[in-house]
Amino acid sequence: MDIKILLILGVVIVLSFWLVFLYNNMIRAKNQVDEAWAQVDVQLKRRYDLIPNLIETVKGYASHEASTFEKVTMARTNAINANDVKSQADAENILTSALKSIFALSESYPDLKASANFLSLQEELSTTENKISFARQYYNDSVLRLNTLRTVIPSMIFKKFADEREYFQTDESEREVPKVQF
Amino acid sequence: MNSYIKSNQRKAFFLILFSTSLLGIISYFLGVYLQNPIIIYLMISLTLVSPWLLYYNSDKLVIKSTNAILAQESSYQRLHNLVEELAIAINIPKPKIYIINDPAPNAFATGRNVNKGVVAVTTGLLEKMNREELQGVLAHEIAHIVNRDTLVGTIAATVATSIIFISDIGLRAMFGARREKGSSGILYIFLILALILAPIAAGILRASHSRSRESLADASAIKITRNPEGLKNALLILKNDSTEVKKVSPGSSALWIEEPNPKFNNRPSLIARLYATHPPLEERIKKIDDIIKNR
Numbered sequence: 001m002d003i004k005i006l007l008i009l010g011v012v013i014v015l016s017f018w019l020v021f022l023y024n025n026m027i028r029a030k031n032q033v034d035e036a037w038a039q040v041d042v043q044l045k046r047r048y049d050l051i052p053n054l055i056e057t058v059k060g061y062a063s064h065e066a067s068t069f070e071k072v073t074m075a076r077t078n079a080i081n082a083n084d085v086k087s088q089a090d091a092e093n094i095l096t097s098a099l100k101s102i103f104a105l106s107e108s109y110p111d112l113k114a115s116a117n118f119l120s121l122q123e124e125l126s127t128t129e130n131k132i133s134f135a136r137q138y139y140n141d142s143v144l145r146l147n148t149l150r151t152v153i154p155s156m157i158f159k160k161f162a163d164e165r166e167y168f169q170t171d172e173s174e175r176e177v178p179k180v181q182f
Numbered sequence: 183m184n185s186y187i188k189s190n191q192r193k194a195f196f197l198i199l200f201s202t203s204l205l206g207i208i209s210y211f212l213g214v215y216l217q218n219p220i221i222i223y224l225m226i227s228l229t230l231v232s233p234w235l236l237y238y239n240s241d242k243l244v245i246k247s248t249n250a251i252l253a254q255e256s257s258y259q260r261l262h263n264l265v266e267e268l269a270i271a272i273n274i275p276k277p278k279i280y281i282i283n284d285p286a287p288n289a290f291a292t293g294r295n296v297n298k299g300v301v302a303v304t305t306g307l308l309e310k311m312n313r314e315e316l317q318g319v320l321a322h323e324i325a326h327i328v329n330r331d332t333l334v335g336t337i338a339a340t341v342a343t344s345i346i347f348i349s350d351i352g353l354r355a356m357f358g359a360r361r362e363k364g365s366s367g368i369l370y371i372f373l374i375l376a377l378i379l380a381p382i383a384a385g386i387l388r389a390s391h392s393r394s395r396e397s398l399a400d401a402s403a404i405k406i407t408r409n410p411e412g413l414k415n416a417l418l419i420l421k422n423d424s425t426e427v428k429k430v431s432p433g434s435s436a437l438w439i440e441e442p443n444p445k446f447n448n449r450p451s452l453i454a455r456l457y458a459t460h461p462p463l464e465e466r467i468k469k470i471d472d473i474i475k476n477r
Contacts, residue, residue: 039270120259126313127263134271137408 022155029146030162036139040168043131044079044092050128051076051099054121058102061112065105072098085166092132093170099125136168143167186398190330194294194337197386198233201341204382205229240340241292241300241332244437247343248290250280250302261308264317265301268324271406277301277327286425287311290437291323292336299327304427310419318403318413322439325402331395335437338386345383396439397469404473414470421463 055069075098079091103122106112143165150159209225216222255262261279269276277291277299287307293299301323303316311319326332404410420440427442440463 036273039273043270123260123263127260127267130263130267131270134267137271138273 023158023161026146026149026155026158026162029142029149033139033142033146033165036135036142039135040132040139043128043135044088047095047125047128047132048076048080050121050125054099054102054125057115057117057121058106058112061109061115061118062105068098068101068105072102085168089169096129099129133170136170140167187328187330190334194237194330194333197334197337197341198236200386201236202229202233205232236337236340237294240336241294241298243340243343244290244292244336245280245300245302248282248302250282253279253281258308260313261303261316264313264320265324268317268321268406272324272328274299274324274328277324279303281305281308282427284427285309286427286442287420287423287440288427288442289319289323289439291326292332292437293327294333294336295330296328299324299332301327306423306425310423311416314409314412315416315419317407318409318416319439321403321406322399322413325399325406326395329395329399329402331399332437339437342383342386345379345386349377349380349383397466400466400470401473404470410470410474410477414467414474417463417467417470421467 051072055072058065059069072095075091075095079088079095082088082091106118112118144167146162147164149155150162150164205225206229209222209229212225213222253261258279258281265279266276274296277293278301280300280302282288282302282304284304285306286304287310289301289303289307291299291301301320303319307319308316326335400413403413407413427438
């Protein structure tokens with residue numbers, strides 16, 4: 001065989017390996033975003049599940065704070081019904097602040113604050129809140145990676161295999177500090 | 183960061199290679215001296231399995247040596263929650279959690295990779311720290327696991343502890359022999375071994391534990407939690423607390439978040455006195471202050 005043909009064959013093989021690598025990289029980034037979103041979703045659902053419990057417990061001690069409960073229940077329903085990242089993020093922000101008002105309310109009911117059930121719910125909600133922000137942090141990092149891959153040369157040639165994703169935005173005030181203080 | 187992990191994996195490999203060769207050499211000379219086939223075969227087989235023992239079982243040994251017990255999820259709800267949060271933050275499987283019954287606040291991590299991670303905390307740590315501070319300490323420990331510091335540290339701890347054990351026997355044998363007068367040759371072998379091995383153990387520990395390691399884990403922890411104050415307050419509590427963890431072999435002291443002070447060990451070992459494994463807490467707190475200022 002001619003040396004030229006061998007050379008061309010070699011270049012073609014290296015080039016195709018490189019293209020496969022670029023493609024796989026893009027798909028991996030896309031799957032990572034999906035996985036990260038699944039984790040966010042799990043934690044959001046966990047929070048929806050905890051809220052009715054919380055309201056029941058607080059009602060037992062502070063039955064006449066109906067408007068606060070109403071607000072939380074509504075925020076929860078809106079969050080559950082949100083169907084894209086942007087509206088989900090907005091609904092979750094409203095829910096987070098509504099939940100804060102419940103915990104603020106507990107300050108004026110010492111019996112409630114001391115009840116074991118409430119304390120355990122408070123810990124569960126704190127950890128869920130933290131898990132949501134950590135999962136969101138990881139999701140946003142993954143989105144950044146995917147969106148970068150979609151725009152930089154050379155991997156942009158495969159951008160039609162993975163759609164651009166949206167960041168899970170939070171209130172400006174909350175972004176810097178992932179910790180929660182109820 | 184990836185090159186740091188690679189370098190740690192290389193370190194672990196050479197550490198295993200080195201200690202296996204050391205054991206091989208000792209076995210050879212012991213065999214030549216003793217002329218006892220059973221002991222020779224025993225030593226040869228021990229030498230052959232030692233790399234695997236070191237790689238797969240060092241973590242279990244370290245956990246055993248501190249009397250740590252598995253933390254039940256029902257009784258340590260908050261601790262489990264905290265660890266799970268951090269695992270979500272960096273997308274790793276949730277490490278196992280152990281509790282050490284000791285009033286001194288301290289913690290350590292072990293495990294050869296992120297899938298086999300273990301964090302252990304003392305009951306004192308849980309009592310003296312709030313949620314944020316605990317989060318800082320746990321993030322620091324998990325950073326050690328991710329950086330593979332635990333791989334190097336745990337193997338080094340096991341090797342060093344074994345060497346210290348052998349040198350201890352040697353030194354005791356020497357004093358025993360002096361009293362009895364009629365000293366046999368084997369005691370001299372142990373003595374020579376002890377004198378040669380003690381500095382080697384210290385060297386292993388020093389090589390396994392660079393001073394920058396703790397600050398690097400601090401920085402990684404802050405990157406995970408985005409809350410430098412939590413870790414800073416935690417270090418302040420460690421600094422102002424004077425209780426010391428009781429059950430720590432000098433070989434494993436490098437694994438802890440704060441140096442478990444060797445001066446309160448009943449027998450301050452030669453190795454422990456040769457050097458200290460941790461940078462002072464003040465230095466680490468100052469570095470965190472710099473991070474807070476530059477935010």
